[in-house]
Every structure is written in structure tokens, then in C-alpha cells.
Amino acid sequence: MSSTIGGSVSVEFGCLRKYEVRRLSTRQGSGRMLSIRASVVSSPDTLELSKANAKQAEKMVRVGVLGASGYTGAEIVRLLANHPHFGITLMTADRKAGQSIGSVFPHLITQDLPNMVAVKDADFSNVDAVFCCLPHGTTQEIIKGLPKGLKIVDLSADFRLRDVNEYEEWYGLPHKASELQKEAVYGLTEVLRGEIQNARLVANPGCYPTSIQLPLIPLIKAHLIELRNIIIDAKSGVSGAGRGAKEAHLYTEIAEGLHSYGITKHRHVPEIEQGLSDASNSKITVSFTPHLMPMSRGMQSTIYVEMAPGVNIDDLYEHLNNTYQTEEFVRLLEKGVVPHTRHVRGSNYCLMNVFQDRIPGRAIIISVIDNLVKGASGQALQNLNLMMGFPEDTGLQYQPLFP
The missing domain is CATH 3.30.360.10 (Dihydrodipicolinate Reductase; domain 2)
Incomplete structure (x- = not known):
């Protein structure tokens, strides 16, 4: 796809990756700056897009993060900040409902994301896939009630054990979604990637x-x-x-x-x-x-x-x-x-x-x-990449921090 404004700028958008489209700009003969963002060429005095719309235009997969106020939820947000295909459109946190992610985790203040809402108020009509970062024991019924078309990676322990009786023995409460347990695929990526690719629900392994x-x-x-x-x-x-x-x-x-x-x-x-x-x-x-x-x-x-x-x-x-x-x-x-x-x-x-x-x-x-990464949110992203048909290292090529 290409676009021309004023006959002076022509750009092939299909060849631009996310980090390139954020930075590409050019000047017209009049000195006016034209900025290119996602698949849109815009002049400040002719076309304005909200940040949310511009970011949505860059993304292909709309992601929900349930339990975004915990450590694994925050780590999902950090990792997705540089993912070229996944964009967060929903975040839940019952005790932090109404707050921004930056107010809960100041290290994420630069992220322009929707405010967190209670799970009961979540609207999944604008979501394609979900990371579920909720506590053990609370996840089963919530996932059971999600729309059937969603891809789900559950970071709790609720779907890791195939035997629901064993789950009750070790976690002290009966499993409330035994039929869904039969569908869940254990998400140890390097061992079970073939099964993960075709799964709707993946139980992310413990650390x-x-x-x-x-x-x-x-x-x-x-x-x-x-x-x-x-x-x-x-x-x-x-x-x-x-x-x-x-x-x-x-x-x-x-x-x-x-x-x-x-x-x-x-x-x-x-x-x-x-x-x-x-x-x-x-x-x-x-x-x-x-x-x-x-x-x-x-x-x-x-x-x-x-x-x-x-x-x-x-x-x-x-x-x-x-x-x-x-x-x-x-x-x-x-x-x-x-x-x-x-x-x-x-x-x-x-x-x-x-x-x-x-x-x-x-x-x-x-x-x-x-x-928090390979032991939780990083492996979860690795799994969702597989489930959505992307290279599994997408958004995960962070080098270790040292010292």
C-alpha cells in the first residue's frame, strides 16, 4: 500500500516495521513536517488521530491482560511494549479498577494504555487473546465464562494438572471447570510446541x-x-x-x-x-x-x-x-x-x-x-506467539540486564 499527499510523498507502508514507522518523517517544500505513523501519512493540520487509534492501527492482535496489577501482569505489559503485532486493549484489576497502569507501576508510566477495570465490567468484544494472570483458584470460573473465540494463556496453576482430583488434593478446593481442563494444553514451549500451536487454552507452566x-x-x-x-x-x-x-x-x-x-x-x-x-x-x-x-x-x-x-x-x-x-x-x-x-x-x-x-x-x-520471564510472562508470550502464528521469539529478544 502506498500513499501520496500533495504529490510530494510516496511511501510503501507494507515494508515498514513498527520501530521504523514510528520514526520516519519527511518535509514538504513548504517546510511543513509530515509524520508517518502505522499505515497512515498525516499532516498535523489535515489529519489527526488519537494515540489510541494510531496504536490500534499498528497492531493486528488485540490483547487483554486479566490481573494486570500483579507482577506477572506488569511483566506482560513490559514485554508487549515492543511487540509489533500485539496491542493491549483491555486490562483488569479488581482492587485497582479505574487506575492507570502507570499509577500502579510507575516504571510503566510511558505506556499509553486503557485504565484497568474490574473483571465483571470487562468488555471482551475488542479482544482477540487473553493473558490470565489471576490467582490460583479464581481463574477457572472466569476463563469458563470468556467468549469461546478467544485464545487464552493462563498463568495460574488452575489448568496445569490434568487430574482434577489431584488439583483438589494439592490446592484444597474442587476444580470448577473440569470440561475445560480436558481442552487445556500444557505450555512448556520447547517440549510441546506442536500441541501449543493448535491450542485455544494453554496452561502456562510454573517457574x-x-x-x-x-x-x-x-x-x-x-x-x-x-x-x-x-x-x-x-x-x-x-x-x-x-x-x-x-x-x-x-x-x-x-x-x-x-x-x-x-x-x-x-x-x-x-x-x-x-x-x-x-x-x-x-x-x-x-x-x-x-x-x-x-x-x-x-x-x-x-x-x-x-x-x-x-x-x-x-x-x-x-x-x-x-x-x-x-x-x-x-x-x-x-x-x-x-x-x-x-x-x-x-x-x-x-x-x-x-x-x-x-x-x-x-x-x-x-x-x-x-x-518472571521464562518462568512466567515471557514463556506465556512465547506461547501466544505460537498460538497466533507468529515466530515465537517475537517481542522477546530482550538481552539480560547486567549488572
């Missing part, structure tokens, strides 16, 4: 399960490690506990110390075991202990495994290398290099490596992610 399953699933499928005695020592930044005000998460409770919690009964255990059992076609149980670290974001899982008979550490390394060498967001480091959480901060990357334990026949695997 701990993401960091654990990415290294373990390939090794289990290749029969390189024993299925018994898998021990996982995992640590997370405090943002993984959510934004709700809790005494245990006060600065003086968390700072200058290490906080173990959910010992033997953390809710991510059945999710981890479900994924590993699927990989092995047999029941796997693990020993999993999570810890809160005095940092805002970041996650490390240190995993202890027994190697199968005749298998050595080089076999594990080579298989992980072959599995992930073409993946953009999962990287096996060079031999001997230790992954650190500070090297993935703010990014969608998972870094991992394997090490020979001093105990013969055992190996140590270290996997690190940003719990």
Missing part, C-alpha cells in the same frame, strides 16, 4: 517446573538417567511469591537470609512429577525443596541425578547440546561454566549445565531462569 523440566525431560526420554532418587534444590527471588502483602515476605523477614518453605508439600510437586512421568511413560516421584532468596527476581534449580549404567557425564552433556543447539531461549553453556541467575535477569533465557558429582555415578545439573 520451578520450567527450570526443572527443561533439563530433565530430554535426559529421561533418552534413558540417560535413573528415574529414582531425583533430588531438586531450588531457589527463587521473592517476586515468585506474588505481590500480595504478607508478613513472611517483609524485607526484614527475607533480607540477609535463606528461607525454605513448602517442604515436602509444595504445590509445584505434582506438576513437576506429571511432566517427568509423561517423559518416561511411568510414574516418577522427586524430592523437591524450594527456598526464597533475598533478591527480587531470578531462579536456580540444582538437580542431583543418578546416571544410567554405562552413561557418563559427557553423554548427558552431548544429549542436552543436541536437544537445544537450535533453540533460541534454552542454552547449554560450555563445559565447566556455571550458570548464574544474574546472567538471565530480565530475559527469556534458560541457561544450564551438567557437572560430574564427586560421588561415582551421579551428576549435578544447574538450571537458571528469570522467574
Whole structure:
């Protein structure tokens, strides 16, 4: 498509990407500046578009963010700021209804977005896809009531467990959308992208399960490690506990110390075991202990495994290398290099490596992610990209923040 104003400007809009159309401008002979935005050439004294209309013209997929006032919701907004195809047209936050995103999260004050509304007042007629960032237990009925044509990525735990009885056992309340549970696809992108591409509802994985399953699933499928005695020592930044005000998460409770919690009964255990059992076609149980670290974001899982008979550490390394060498967001480091959480901060990357334990026949695997990005909102965006037919790295090519 091309357009001419006053016979002096002709532009092919189809070849312009978002970051180009925002900056392209030219001058007429009279000195008047013509600005080009999205697929419109405008002169200030002949054509005016509201910011909202101009932004909408740039976007192809209209996105709703339910629970935008939480950490994962805010991270979705941050990531979508540079997405060329997704534009936010709806945000909900019951306790912050009527407020702007900039008033709740000042670091997002530059984003020109609709004010947040209560879920009950949300209008989905202008929405194509939804990120659901609501608390566990509240999501099922809300998603059940959404229009059937919407693509949905749910960041809660409500649709991660296929067995609704197991959900009730671990979360303490009955599942209220069991029929919808049958439709949900588990969203571990690098493992299940074929199923995700055709899904309407994707259950985004938890942060701990993401960091654990990415290294373990390939090794289990290749029969390189024993299925018994898998021990996982995992640590997370405090943002993984959510934004709700809790005494245990006060600065003086968390700072200058290490906080173990959910010992033997953390809710991510059945999710981890479900994924590993699927990989092995047999029941796997693990020993999993999570810890809160005095940092805002970041996650490390240190995993202890027994190697199968005749298998050595080089076999594990080579298989992980072959599995992930073409993946953009999962990287096996060079031999001997230790992954650190500070090297993935703010990014969608998972870094991992394997090490020979001093105990013969055992190996140590270290996997690190940003719990809010690859462990939540980044993987959710990766999944929605697949569901909408876009390259899965679209809007996710943020490099880690360091220092």
C-alpha cells in the first residue's frame, strides 16, 4: 500500500516495521513536517488521530491482560511494549479498577494504555487473546465464562494438572471447570510446541517446573538417567511469591537470609512429577525443596541425578547440546561454566549445565531462569506467539540486564 499527499510523498507502508514507522518523517517544500505513523501519512493540520487509534492501527492482535496489577501482569505489559503485532486493549484489576497502569507501576508510566477495570465490567468484544494472570483458584470460573473465540494463556496453576482430583488434593478446593481442563494444553514451549500451536487454552507452566523440566525431560526420554532418587534444590527471588502483602515476605523477614518453605508439600510437586512421568511413560516421584532468596527476581534449580549404567557425564552433556543447539531461549553453556541467575535477569533465557558429582555415578545439573520471564510472562508470550502464528521469539529478544 502506498500513499501520496500533495504529490510530494510516496511511501510503501507494507515494508515498514513498527520501530521504523514510528520514526520516519519527511518535509514538504513548504517546510511543513509530515509524520508517518502505522499505515497512515498525516499532516498535523489535515489529519489527526488519537494515540489510541494510531496504536490500534499498528497492531493486528488485540490483547487483554486479566490481573494486570500483579507482577506477572506488569511483566506482560513490559514485554508487549515492543511487540509489533500485539496491542493491549483491555486490562483488569479488581482492587485497582479505574487506575492507570502507570499509577500502579510507575516504571510503566510511558505506556499509553486503557485504565484497568474490574473483571465483571470487562468488555471482551475488542479482544482477540487473553493473558490470565489471576490467582490460583479464581481463574477457572472466569476463563469458563470468556467468549469461546478467544485464545487464552493462563498463568495460574488452575489448568496445569490434568487430574482434577489431584488439583483438589494439592490446592484444597474442587476444580470448577473440569470440561475445560480436558481442552487445556500444557505450555512448556520447547517440549510441546506442536500441541501449543493448535491450542485455544494453554496452561502456562510454573517457574520451578520450567527450570526443572527443561533439563530433565530430554535426559529421561533418552534413558540417560535413573528415574529414582531425583533430588531438586531450588531457589527463587521473592517476586515468585506474588505481590500480595504478607508478613513472611517483609524485607526484614527475607533480607540477609535463606528461607525454605513448602517442604515436602509444595504445590509445584505434582506438576513437576506429571511432566517427568509423561517423559518416561511411568510414574516418577522427586524430592523437591524450594527456598526464597533475598533478591527480587531470578531462579536456580540444582538437580542431583543418578546416571544410567554405562552413561557418563559427557553423554548427558552431548544429549542436552543436541536437544537445544537450535533453540533460541534454552542454552547449554560450555563445559565447566556455571550458570548464574544474574546472567538471565530480565530475559527469556534458560541457561544450564551438567557437572560430574564427586560421588561415582551421579551428576549435578544447574538450571537458571528469570522467574518472571521464562518462568512466567515471557514463556506465556512465547506461547501466544505460537498460538497466533507468529515466530515465537517475537517481542522477546530482550538481552539480560547486567549488572
